[in-house]
Amino acid sequence: MITRLNLVRQFRLDLPFQQDASGRFLPWIIALMVYLAAMGGVGLIWLGDTLSQWDASLASALTLQLPADTSQPRIDMALGALKQTKGVVSAHLLQPDETTKLLQPWLGNSVATATLPLPRLVDVQIDPHATIDYTTLRQQLDSIIPNAQLDNNRTWLGGVRAFALRIEGVITTGVIVVTALIVTIIIFTARIGLAIHRSVIELLHLLGARDDYIARQFQIHALSLGLRGGVIGGIAAALTVVILGPAGHVLELPVPIATYGIFDWRLWLLLLVAGLAAGGVAMATARITVLRQLARMP
Amino acid sequence: MVRLENVGKRYGTDAEILRDVSLKLDAGGFYFLTGVSGAGKTTLLKLIYLAEPPTRGLVSLFDTDASKADRATHTALRRRIGIVFQDFRLVDHLSVRDNVALPLRIAGAPEREIRDNVPELLGWMGLEGKLDFPPATLSGGEQQRVAIARAIVRRPDLLIADEPTGNVDDEIAMLLVRVFERINKLGTTVLIATHDVAFARQFSHRRYHIDRGVLSLASEGAVADAAPVE
Numbered sequence: 001m002i003t004r005l006n007l008v009r010q011f012r013l014d015l016p017f018q019q020d021a022s023g024r025f026l027p028w029i030i031a032l033m034v035y036l037a038a039m040g041g042v043g044l045i046w047l048g049d050t051l052s053q054w055d056a057s058l059a060s061a062l063t064l065q066l067p068a069d070t071s072q073p074r075i076d077m078a079l080g081a082l083k084q085t086k087g088v089v090s091a092h093l094l095q096p097d098e099t100t101k102l103l104q105p106w107l108g109n110s111v112a113t114a115t116l117p118l119p120r121l122v123d124v125q126i127d128p129h130a131t132i133d134y135t136t137l138r139q140q141l142d143s144i145i146p147n148a149q150l151d152n153n154r155t156w157l158g159g160v161r162a163f164a165l166r167i168e169g170v171i172t173t174g175v176i177v178v179t180a181l182i183v184t185i186i187i188f189t190a191r192i193g194l195a196i197h198r199s200v201i202e203l204l205h206l207l208g209a210r211d212d213y214i215a216r217q218f219q220i221h222a223l224s225l226g227l228r229g230g231v232i233g234g235i236a237a238a239l240t241v242v243i244l245g246p247a248g249h250v251l252e253l254p255v256p257i258a259t260y261g262i263f264d265w266r267l268w269l270l271l272l273v274a275g276l277a278a279g280g281v282a283m284a285t286a287r288i289t290v291l292r293q294l295a296r297m298p
Numbered sequence: 299m300v301r302l303e304n305v306g307k308r309y310g311t312d313a314e315i316l317r318d319v320s321l322k323l324d325a326g327g328f329y330f331l332t333g334v335s336g337a338g339k340t341t342l343l344k345l346i347y348l349a350e351p352p353t354r355g356l357v358s359l360f361d362t363d364a365s366k367a368d369r370a371t372h373t374a375l376r377r378r379i380g381i382v383f384q385d386f387r388l389v390d391h392l393s394v395r396d397n398v399a400l401p402l403r404i405a406g407a408p409e410r411e412i413r414d415n416v417p418e419l420l421g422w423m424g425l426e427g428k429l430d431f432p433p434a435t436l437s438g439g440e441q442q443r444v445a446i447a448r449a450i451v452r453r454p455d456l457l458i459a460d461e462p463t464g465n466v467d468d469e470i471a472m473l474l475v476r477v478f479e480r481i482n483k484l485g486t487t488v489l490i491a492t493h494d495v496a497f498a499r500q501f502s503h504r505r506y507h508i509d510r511g512v513l514s515l516a517s518e519g520a521v522a523d524a525a526p527v528e
Contacts, residue, residue: 014392014400019391203387207448208374210370
């Protein structure tokens with residue numbers, strides 16, 4: 001009972017915020033910001049997942065490319081050398097029809113691949129935790145088959161990773177900008193609120209209210225608006241992912257969040273954090289702004 | 299309790315509204331402050347209830363130099379003062395009950411105390427049927443009683459009323475002063491500002507008069523005031 005009464009007292013607002021226009025438009029603006037931030041967060045998760053998947057699949061695979069005219073004994077020698085290398089799990093020579101199948105997406109079915117001088121490919125599986133001396137291995141293979149190319153995919157993956165990092169930077173900057181916008185909007189709203197309710201604030205001061213008492217009124221109001229905006233923005237972001245998830249599945253995107261959709265716990269954690277953060281940022285901003293402004297009043 | 303020495307007040311570069319005002323209010327006293335509109339009554343009251351600082355001079359409340367006090371001390375001093383504003387300054391969106399409870403809530407009083415004391419006080423003021431009404435639905439006289447109830451709910455050491463009899467007829471005005479006298483008997487120092495000199499003369503309380511910012515003692519008064527609060 002006492003707790004309930006204390007709560008009632010905690011949330012009783014002496015200032016007539018319900019008459020302010022800010023209460024009508026601010027939750028929607030915050031909702032838009034939270035939506036953008038949440039989608040940015042989804043994008044970060046998506047990028048991270050994609051990179052991890054590629055990393056995991058490519059870190060344990062090498063490709064050995066041999067000239068088309070390499071003789072079978074030399075191929076066998078190269079396979080033998082690979083299999084004796086520490087850290088190599090298996091080495092599988094792709095048959096011509098397998099190579100043709102790999103090229104089909106680019107060349108189509110109409111091209112007679114048998115007439116093309118296609119290189120022979122060896123799919124090499126390695127232990128991702130093993131340390132392989134690629135320089136020595138390359139020299140060894142080159143001594144068996146001149147012009148053999150061992151590709152460990154690192155160069156390509158490094159480029160992709162650098163690109164992904166840049167995208168992550170852009171998204172993170174976007175989230176920071178959105179947060180800064182929320183802070184700016186709350187600062188202006190709090191200042192407008194102080195101007196609108198100046199007479200009541202003066203009255204509260206004259207009745208013995210501390211700045212903290214008045215600031216609490218503003219911060220509770222801001223928390224309420226921020227959480228309302230956070231919930232609306234969070235639900236909109238969840239709906240977007242729920243709708244896009246099956247689409248990603250149909251398109252066979254290699255994206256876990258698109259595949260798992262609403263069952264991905266990180267999505268819910270992200271939306272919860274985004275919603276709460278909107279309320280928290282709004283509350284803290286309102287408190288600091290109001291306390292600073294009140295300190296200038298007599 | 300209240301001591302002003304050589305106080306001056308001006309706004310910007312305008313002429314002084316208060317000039318060399320010196321005033322002393324003793325604990326448990328009952329005082330009138332008279333003067334025509336624009337003489338400086340409200341400005342003087344604002345200095346006493348710390349709404350504004352003086353331009354010069356000393357303002358001391360409860361033995362504390364207010365001009366040198368910090369913000370927290372000002373708040374503590376204000377909590378010992380009850381104010382009945384000329385325009386009542388009731389909060390429109392709060393009920394009569396919550397308006398009167400405001401000083402208690404600000405001071406952090408327990409809800410139980412508020413629940414018990416506020417209706418009792420409003421009953422004493424003849425407003426028992428208006429507890430949950432918004433102030434705007436009350437008559438001017440009722441709003442004034444709500445304002446008085448809010449001013450005394452915390453049993454202040456000093457009660458300041460700015461023109462409380464300005465908008466009521468003589469009979470009601472007389473009743474209001476009787477209410478203030480009862481509050482004074484409980485130990486609260488009372489200062490009533492009014493433009494109606496003839497009305498204030500009907501009572502034998504000490505009376506200060508202000509004319510174009512200059513304060514003077516107009517009447518010593520003859521009624522024995524309440525004993526100072528222990």
